Amino acid sequence: xxxxxxxxxxxxxxxxxxxxxxxxxxxxxxxxxxxxxxxxxxxxxxxxxxxxxxxxxxxxxxxxxxxxxxxxxxxxxxxxxxxxxxxxxxxxxxxxxxxxxxxxxxxxxxxxxxxxxxxxxxxxxxxxxxxxxxxxxxxxxxxxxxxxxxxxxxxxxxxxxxxxxxxxxxxxxxxxxxxxxxxxxxxxxxxxxxxxxxxxxxxxxxxxxxxxxxxxxxxxxxxxxxxxx
Amino acid sequence: xxxxxxxxxxxxxxxxxxxxxxxxxxxxxxxxxxxxxxxxxxxxxxxxxxxxxxxxxxxxxxxxxxxxxxxxxxxxxxxxxxxxxxxxxxxxxxxxxxxxxxxxxxxxxxxxxxxxxxxxxxxxxxxxxxxxxxxxxxxxxxxxxxxxxxxxxxxxxxxxxxxxxxxxxxxxxxxxxxxxxxxxxxxxxxxxxxxxxxxxxxxxxxxxxxxxxxxxxxxxxxxxxxxxxxxxxxxxxxxxxxxxx
Numbered sequence: 001x002x003x004x005x006x007x008x009x010x011x012x013x014x015x016x017x018x019x020x021x022x023x024x025x026x027x028x029x030x031x032x033x034x035x036x037x038x039x040x041x042x043x044x045x046x047x048x049x050x051x052x053x054x055x056x057x058x059x060x061x062x063x064x065x066x067x068x069x070x071x072x073x074x075x076x077x078x079x080x081x082x083x084x085x086x087x088x089x090x091x092x093x094x095x096x097x098x099x100x101x102x103x104x105x106x107x108x109x110x111x112x113x114x115x116x117x118x119x120x121x122x123x124x125x126x127x128x129x130x131x132x133x134x135x136x137x138x139x140x141x142x143x144x145x146x147x148x149x150x151x152x153x154x155x156x157x158x159x160x161x162x163x164x165x166x167x168x169x170x171x172x173x174x175x176x177x178x179x180x181x182x183x184x185x186x187x188x189x190x191x192x193x194x195x196x197x198x199x200x201x202x203x204x205x206x207x208x209x210x211x212x213x214x215x216x217x218x219x220x221x222x223x224x225x226x227x228x229x
Numbered sequence: 230x231x232x233x234x235x236x237x238x239x240x241x242x243x244x245x246x247x248x249x250x251x252x253x254x255x256x257x258x259x260x261x262x263x264x265x266x267x268x269x270x271x272x273x274x275x276x277x278x279x280x281x282x283x284x285x286x287x288x289x290x291x292x293x294x295x296x297x298x299x300x301x302x303x304x305x306x307x308x309x310x311x312x313x314x315x316x317x318x319x320x321x322x323x324x325x326x327x328x329x330x331x332x333x334x335x336x337x338x339x340x341x342x343x344x345x346x347x348x349x350x351x352x353x354x355x356x357x358x359x360x361x362x363x364x365x366x367x368x369x370x371x372x373x374x375x376x377x378x379x380x381x382x383x384x385x386x387x388x389x390x391x392x393x394x395x396x397x398x399x400x401x402x403x404x405x406x407x408x409x410x411x412x413x414x415x416x417x418x419x420x421x422x423x424x425x426x427x428x429x430x431x432x433x434x435x436x437x438x439x440x441x442x443x444x445x446x447x448x449x450x451x452x453x454x455x456x457x458x459x460x461x462x463x464x465x466x467x468x469x470x471x472x473x474x
């Protein structure tokens with residue numbers, strides 16, 4: 001379980017996160033909904049320690065990480081897969097190498113075992129046989145799937161998705177949403193999805209929160225008229 | 230940022246990039262890739278520069294001293310000039326122009342496309358993953374390139390002296406070897422080691438510090454070349470002062 005308690009973050013005078021608190025239960029997906037530019041990505045990056053917090057506490061499985069040193073935070077991050085909005089795939093590496101990178105860096109598995117794991121992930125994300133391609137030859141949607149695959153490689157407990165369906169065509173959007181649901185149901189991956197897309201939020205979220213003007217509030221039901229983008 | 234805080238930040242960055250768990254098992258391939266890119270990749274342009282360095286040095290030296298000193302002095306002068314100064318500094322400036330800019334652009338692009346953030350989220354230290362291989366590879370490549378440049382420059386100088394100044398290879402070689410001091414050669418190599426660190430650190434530093442987009446990446450590449458060039462001249466003077474002063 002991840003607990004976020006009274007997290008605040010500001011840039012100069014702009015308050016981006018103001019006393020934000022919520023929790024992510026095991027095998028549940030929390031959706032943070034909100035218009036573009038409200039600080040959803042900042043929230044995700046703050047939780048994982050890439051953006052320093054001004055105030056607040058964060059606990060991963062009861063372990064406080066808000067004051068963790070870099071080396072301690074690296075251990076926590078091995079339990080988390082992060083899917084970037086822009087995919088952040090390494091363009092000098094093939095799909096296989098992208099997915100294998102965390103395994104090569106953090107495990108002592110043989111190259112055969114790594115290859116099997118990568119092929120397994122390619123099957124899960126629905127891109128078998130695409131491992132030899134470079135990111136530049138993939139469509140935007142396929143890149144998004146590879147980014148999810150890379151996030152899966154260390155078999156993390158948690159998956160964080162930053163706008164996973166933004167900019168995708170409807171078919172690819174449905175494919176990504178289906179994969180997110182599959183990962184939660186079949187592989188019990190908890191996590192956080194930040195999005196401004198109402199349909200994605202409704203489709204994948206167990207708990208849905210709205211982040212607006214720095215404040216977070218839990219939504220029991222999404223009402224489109226309240227969602228002013 | 231004023232000069233002192235820049236020097237402090239730059240030094241901290243360099244130390245942070247080196248004082249990391251090296252993880253040699255995974256890092257060695259990245260070092261080899263960088264040696265290929267920096268060392269082998271720079272070889273053609275270094276050879277071309279060295280050929281002309283040797284030719285021009287011989288022309289200029291002969292213009293100034295031939296007729297007033299024994300002809301073997303041409304070999305001595307060219308040899309010492311190339312080993313102490315021209316070989317290390319021209320090699321370093323060429324590697325700086327070619328590699329510091331590409332390091333800054335590559336790492337800067339990774340910064341703006343969140344690839345460096347991605348490394349962090351994967352619990353991979355970007356300083357070790359990106360900077361360490363580049364620093365080690367430059368540290369290995371630049372002295373080797375310097376030696377090659379010196380050999381080529383001496384060869385082209387000897388060739389010109391033999392064919393156009395009527396100084397036989399044996400006479401040129403006599404001047405070169407008879408007044409050879411190991412300190413000249415190794416002093417040049419020590420310079421090359423300092424230059425290598427400056428080049429790699431500047432390339433990585435300005436790439437890492439990019440914020441924004443394509444314009445800032447271009448600016449980082451420019452800063453990397455300008456800073457490393459100034460650093461090279463600065464260390465050239467300081468090392469010369471310590472070893473030859």
